[in-house]
Amino acid sequence: MSIENKSILQSVQNGLQILKLFSKENSILGITDISRELELPKSTVSRLINDLMSEGYLRKVGRKYTVGLSILGLxxxxxxxxxxxxxxxxxxxxxxxxxxxxxxxxxxxxxxxxxxxxxxxxxxxxxxxxxxxxxxxxxxxxxxxxxxxxxxxxxxxxxxxxxxxxxxxxxxxxxxxxxxxxxxxxxxxxxxxxxxxxxxxxxxxxxxxxxxxxxxxxxxxxxxxxxxxxxxxxxxxxxxxxxxxxxxxxxxxxxxxxxxxx
Incomplete structure (x- = not known):
């Protein structure tokens, strides 16, 4: 697997890990929360969140985030x-x-x-x-x-x-x-x-x-x-x-x- 493909795969895996953090008890999370839970740099989390928001899987609530309506489709x-x-x-x-x-x-x-x-x-x-x-x-x-x-x-x-x-x-x-x-x-x-x-x-x-x-x-x-x-x-x-x-x-x-x- 090429370095580029490995990077894409890692991004997909990290994006899915972010979505899995949301639950009934933790329906709203911030970049700091996600960074701490997944042990990822805040810059990486911010980039992944922007990608997920652009596809409708996350949406902004104040300065934090919750799941978007695209989840309903799945x-x-x-x-x-x-x-x-x-x-x-x-x-x-x-x-x-x-x-x-x-x-x-x-x-x-x-x-x-x-x-x-x-x-x-x-x-x-x-x-x-x-x-x-x-x-x-x-x-x-x-x-x-x-x-x-x-x-x-x-x-x-x-x-x-x-x-x-x-x-x-x-x-x-x-x-x-x-x-x-x-x-x-x-x-x-x-x-x-x-x-x-x-x-x-x-x-x-x-x-x-x-x-x-x-x-x-x-x-x-x-x-x-x-x-x-x-x-x-x-x-x-x-x-x-x-x-x-x-x-x-x-x-x-x-x-x-x-x-x-x-």
Missing amino acids: TGVIMSQLEIHREAFDPLKCLVSKLNENAHVSTLDGTHLIYILKVESKQTIRLLSHVGQHRPPTCSAPGKLLLAFQPKEIVDQVIQAGLPKRGPNSVTDPKVLLQQLKQIRQDEYCVCIDEMHEDVIAIAAPIKDYTGKIIASVSVAAPKLRMGEDFIPQCVEEIIKTGKKISAKLGYIESLQCEGER
Whole structure:
């Protein structure tokens, strides 16, 4: 690692240490307080505080400082994921009992798909995955589903980063991907065959928050030998139902949303 990179890393670490000093008991701190606690020069603390203030993570209160509103954005992300965990677990378990295949709840982490909840089936042969695992969104049903409802800038970023080929049917042509995303927006579900792995079928449906925004997906992936194409319509129906159950538990009311769209 270069000297410049080490310096940047040290600054990031020190900035995070400053934020961690704030608590319910110590909600307002001065430069001297922070310097003493972290054993850093006051000049360094002052520079880091200015950086954190410019990004909205700290704000000035008199001659001291407290946390800024940008912290709320991070808190909102964490709380929404905790709420999804709590509300999605039982419906996901029910889905696994009906289809006897692994099921996931996923969301986007930047331009990558990440699994945030998983319930395993009792099948002897199962597809390997784990919570926290990242996947390229363009090779998976939950990834494509979520990508279909992202702003154009995010889709452009994914395309510019390159479309990887993981399975024989992985989409590597941006024009084809954009056509597929358009169709997914119309259908509000996604089926992928041989895209992440050969001989694997994956199906995903949306999870919406109380505003109707798609914030996550529920999905099932299984080997073709167990999920034949004749079985796909039934799986799609069950997965969509599960997505709607979780959405309802998160406060989404479909009838009210439909009335608002008229």
